Amino acid sequence: MKRIGVFVCSCGSNIEGAVDVCKVVEAMSKEPYVVYAANCKYMCSSSGQELIGKAAAEYELTGIAVCSCSPRMHEATFRKAAASAGLNPYKVEIANIREQCSWVHKDTAEATGKAITLAKAAVSKLCRDEELYPQSFPVTKRALVIGGGIAGIQTAEDISNAGYKVDIVEKKPSIGGKMAMLDKTFPTLDCSACILTPKTVDISHNENVRIFSYSEVESVSGYVGNFTVKIRRKARYVKEDLCTGCGLCAEKCPTKNVPNEFDLGLGSRSAIYIPFAQAVPKVAVIDPDSCRMLKDGKCGLCSRVCGAKAIDYSQKDEITEEKYGAIAVATGIDPIDVTPFDEYSYKNSKDVITALELERILNAAGPTNGRLVRLSDGIRPKTVVFISCVGSRCTEEDERGKTYCSKICCMYTAKQAILIKEKYPDTDIYVFYIDVRAPGKNFDEFYRRAAEKYGVKYIKGMVGKVCDENGVLTVKAADLINNEQMMIGADLVVLAAAVEPDKTAKALASKLNASIDGNGFFNEAHPKLRPVESPTAGVYLSGACSGPKDIPETVAQASAAAAKIIGLLSKNTLESDPCTAHADELKCSGCSLCANVCPYNAITYIEKEFRMPDKTVKIRRVASVNAAVCRGCGACTVACNNGAMDLHGFSREQILAEVDSICS
Amino acid sequence: MQLNGYKPKIVAFCCNWCSYAGADLAGSSRFTYPDNVKIIRVPCSCRVDPVFILRAFGGGADGVMICGCHPGDCHYTSGNYHTRRRMKLLFSMLDYLGIEKERMKLIWISASEGEKFASAATDFMNTVARLGENRRLGDLRCKSKTEQN
Ligand SMILES: Cc1cc2nc3c(=O)[nH]c(=O)nc-3n(C[C@H](O)[C@H](O)[C@H](O)COP(=O)(O)OP(=O)(O)OC[C@H]3O[C@@H](n4cnc5c(N)ncnc54)[C@H](O)[C@@H]3O)c2cc1C
Ligand code: SF4
Ligand code: SF4
Numbered sequence: 179m180k181r182i183g184v185f186v187c188s189c190g191s192n193i194e195g196a197v198d199v200c201k202v203v204e205a206m207s208k209e210p211y212v213v214y215a216a217n218c219k220y221m222c223s224s225s226g227q228e229l230i231g232k233a234a235a236e237y238e239l240t241g242i243a244v245c246s247c248s249p250r251m252h253e254a255t256f257r258k259a260a261a262s263a264g265l266n267p268y269k270v271e272i273a274n275i276r277e278q279c280s281w282v283h284k285d286t287a288e289a290t291g292k293a294i295t296l297a298k299a300a301v302s303k304l305c306r307d308e309e310l311y312p313q314s315f316p317v318t319k320r321a322l323v324i325g326g327g328i329a330g331i332q333t334a335e336d337i338s339n340a341g342y343k344v345d346i347v348e349k350k351p352s353i354g355g356k357m358a359m360l361d362k363t364f365p366t367l368d369c370s371a372c373i374l375t376p377k378t379v380d381i382s383h384n385e386n387v388r389i390f391s392y393s394e395v396e397s398v399s400g401y402v403g404n405f406t407v408k409i410r411r412k413a414r415y416v417k418e419d420l421c422t423g424c425g426l427c428a429e430k431c432p433t434k435n436v437p438n439e440f441d442l443g444l445g446s447r448s449a450i451y452i453p454f455a456q457a458v459p460k461v462a463v464i465d466p467d468s469c470r471m472l473k474d475g476k477c478g479l480c481s482r483v484c485g486a487k488a489i490d491y492s493q494k495d496e497i498t499e500e501k502y503g504a505i506a507v508a509t510g511i512d513p514i515d516v517t518p519f520d521e522y523s524y525k526n527s528k529d530v531i532t533a534l535e536l537e538r539i540l541n542a543a544g545p546t547n548g549r550l551v552r553l554s555d556g557i558r559p560k561t562v563v564f565i566s567c568v569g570s571r572c573t574e575e576d577e578r579g580k581t582y583c584s585k586i587c588c589m590y591t592a593k594q595a596i597l598i599k600e601k602y603p604d605t606d607i608y609v610f611y612i613d614v615r616a617p618g619k620n621f622d623e624f625y626r627r628a629a630e631k632y633g634v635k636y637i638k639g640m641v642g643k644v645c646d647e648n649g650v651l652t653v654k655a656a657d658l659i660n661n662e663q664m665m666i667g668a669d670l671v672v673l674a675a676a677v678e679p680d681k682t683a684k685a686l687a688s689k690l691n692a693s694i695d696g697n698g699f700f701n702e703a704h705p706k707l708r709p710v711e712s713p714t715a716g717v718y719l720s721g722a723c724s725g726p727k728d729i730p731e732t733v734a735q736a737s738a739a740a741a742k743i744i745g746l747l748s749k750n751t752l753e754s755d756p757c758t759a760h761a762d763e764l765k766c767s768g769c770s771l772c773a774n775v776c777p778y779n780a781i782t783y784i785e786k787e788f789r790m791p792d793k794t795v796k797i798r799r800v801a802s803v804n805a806a807v808c809r810g811c812g813a814c815t816v817a818c819n820n821g822a823m824d825l826h827g828f829s830r831e832q833i834l835a836e837v838d839s840i841c842s
Numbered sequence: 843m844q845l846n847g848y849k850p851k852i853v854a855f856c857c858n859w860c861s862y863a864g865a866d867l868a869g870s871s872r873f874t875y876p877d878n879v880k881i882i883r884v885p886c887s888c889r890v891d892p893v894f895i896l897r898a899f900g901g902g903a904d905g906v907m908i909c910g911c912h913p914g915d916c917h918y919t920s921g922n923y924h925t926r927r928r929m930k931l932l933f934s935m936l937d938y939l940g941i942e943k944e945r946m947k948l949i950w951i952s953a954s955e956g957e958k959f960a961s962a963a964t965d966f967m968n969t970v971a972r973l974g975e976n977r978r979l980g981d982l983r984c985k986s987k988t989e990q991n
Contacts, residue, residue, distance in 0.1 A: 249883065250862070250863060250866060274866075277866040277868075278865055278866070279877075281869035281870065282868060282869050282872070282874050282875055282877075282960070283874065283877045288877040289877065713919055757885070775888075775920075777918050777919045810885050811886040811888055811889065811917075811918035812888055813886065813920075813921050813924050815889060815891065816889065816890070816891045816892075828884055830893075833889075833894055837882065837894055837898045837901060840851070840882070840898075841851055841898055841902040842902070
């Protein structure tokens with residue numbers, strides 16, 4: 179027998195001011211199944227909650243309807259109160275008679291009438307509430323970090339310091355990301371390698387951390403706390419555990435002059451190579467496209483010179499399967515392809531380069547050993563022109579670029595200008611900009627130092643064209659402040675190319691069931707309040723994969739993601755919200771309509787035995803909802819033509835009862 | 843609120859994350875709207891089965907609002923896209939059943955659009971009041987009542 183208690187809150191004068199609460203109590207006490215109705219000044223106060231407890235005991239209540247403020251305010255409070263009164267916390271319904279009644283209707287008769295209607299609807303829903311119990315499931319105490327840039331390294335380091343195991347999957351042969359390629363970093367000008375290398379070395383010696391370099395995520399299944407991930411370990415034709423990183427193989431390899439990816443093709447490497455001197459892991463890798471042995475079966479020199487017997491030409495890609503409780507995405511950013519910007523002559527002239535290429539040139543370990551020279555003739559440039567916002571802040575119509583601001587370019591342009599001026603003070607440097615964006619700690623000071631102390635000529639204006647006439651570059655631009663056209667003869671032009679998400683982001687997002695925005699950056703669960711979580715439970719965002727960021731911001735976010743993951747891994751079990759979908763196996767025809775609309779892939783199919791009236795056994799395919807994955811949106815319930823799918827907490831019967839009650 | 847002595851009944855389905863919060867904000871900002879509008883909370887607009895809407899019309903509602911997050915903002919990433927597609931079909935079916943299409947409204951209201959909720963509710967109430975009572979299914983009700991007697 180249903181025995182329902184109705185509690186009408188006055189909320190001081192907030193509700194009472196417009197709603198005649200006594201009338202509501204009176205009307206509700208006459209409703210079927212209602213055995214108790216009372217008013218209280220503040221239901222959310224401890225005395226209000228005690229009232230629930232007392233009434234529940236005295237009247238043996240089976241359900242509780244609270245007429246009060248929005249359930250978004252106090253649903254949790256009243257569920258707790260019901261639980262302490264010995265009721266199932268899901269046998270609670272709230273009629274929102276404050277935000278959606280007393281505060282929006284001035285006329286007392288009207289507001290009171292509506293309050294009664296809402297209370298009746300709540301009671302009729304309550305009569306159909308089931309007892310619900312959260313499911314608990316175990317948590318695998320290991321995290322996966324996808325991407326081994328500074329973000330991935332920081333996240334892994336923090337998680338491992340908390341005592342949990344972490345694996346890093348990095349698609350390149352070594353970790354470090356963009357930061358490993360930079361020369362110095364703004365705004366303090368410390369050397370990038372000097373601050374990064376200790377971290378990469380530490381992480382490689384950390385016993386809680388495994389680094390799967392030259393590897394990619396193949397597939398992901400499961401759910402928060404219980405992911406199963408298949409990782410493709412690409413064949414590097416070198417046994418990682420045997421290679422000592424001596425580099426003899428690369429020295430002896432007869433195939434030289436392969437463009438070096440790490441130097442963006444500005445330098446060359448051999449067919450077997452170690453990407454750069456401080457590479458972690460320091461293990462050689464054979465590029466199968468240029469190796470003579472792998473292409474034609476002739477050579478094998480490296481295997482003969484390798485003292486460690488690490489070379490294995492027969493190596494194949496391997497797939498390993500691992501289990502994780504949480505996943506951090508740290509796939510970072512890449513500069514866009516600037517070749518479509520014909521006006522800057524990047525394609526035609528060797529002396530028009532991107533900012534990342536300049537980082538390699540300025541880097542002492544780079545293709546020119548840190549000497550600033552033109553790539554066309556090896557001569558030091560006397561006049562350098564920087565063009566900012568190449569491909570950033572474009573109009574919607576310009577498909578070559580991005581509409582957003584890449585955020586880091588103004589600052590690294592100032593940095594590169596200062597670095598050149600430090601080394602070669604007689605260089606003439608121009609920076610063309612739309613506006614300089616330097617909103618960070620010591621950022622604006624840094625940019626002003628470039629302009630004021632180092633004499634870098636900042637010119638507000640757009641470059642219309644970079645002309646390349648027989649190797650002589652002329653930059654044609656408009657100076658918007660002096661309102662004049664400019665022609666500058668330049669020896670070197672540097673393009674501050676926009677950054678975009680890694681090319682693999684989209685495919686990875688679909689494997690993880692995480693979402694990306696129109697630009698391909700990973701979406702946050704909430705852009706302001708949950709910036710390091712993806713909308714998919716258990717998948718976190720670290721670093722620049724969710725939007726352009728500089729190193730300090732990247733690291734801060736990476737640590738924030740780690741903190742969230744540590745919070746998750748510290749739990750032995752997780753409890754799921756029981757308001758999930760469930761299929762009635764007798765009605766389900768196994769048609770897959772529901773699985774097609776589920777945004778979380780929560781629905782799978784199982785073979786189920788059914789005993790038929792004639793005693794035969796029939797096996798049918800039926801839908802089965804994984805309660806740990808289902809988020810309770812209800813999309814599947816409407817998709818199901820057979821009425822087999824329903825949602826706990828918002829069942830068909832409950833909602834129809836509310837509809838009927840309101841319409842009657 | 844009454845118009846010409848008749849008080850339209852309006853059911854509004856609001857998704858928990860955007861529209862219901864928007865309606866709450868209308869309350870906390872004291873943007874008034876007609877008391878005829880009664881809200882039913884659902885997790886997502888995609889939980890609204892066309893059957894619920896037909897049941898409301900059959901039960902005596904003169905208008906039904908379905909409110910969800912803006913496209914692209916769904917808390918469950920894609921729920922409101924399903925809603926949009928499903929309701930398009932229902933609109934054409936309402937026409938076929940002889941229920942004026944204007945009696946049903948699909949509208950996107952975010953958690954920060956309290957004023958929009960209040961004005962949408964007011965506008966919708968005025969539209970429905972102009973249309974008058976929902977006779978088409980009202981007749982059905984009378985019939986079943988006489989049958990009962
Ligand atoms: C020219 C230039 C100069 C800069 N100068 C500065 C500076 O002076 N100071 C500063 O603070 N910031 C600077 N930055 C910004 C800085 O590079 C970024 O803030 C930083 O690299 C972001 O780190 P991240 O780890 O998020 O991404 P990344 O460094 O891009 O690292 C991402 C890593 O993930 C890997 N990865 C990608 N996809 C996958 C996948 N699907 N599976 C496995 N692995 C994957 C990549 O190979 C890479 O190793 C500069 C950037 C540029 C372009
Ligand atoms: S309620 Fe939503 S999340 Fe749950 S199974 Fe159905 S569609 Fe998937
Ligand atoms: S849509 Fe309905 S009938 Fe089809 S598989 Fe899903 S639950 Fe079963």
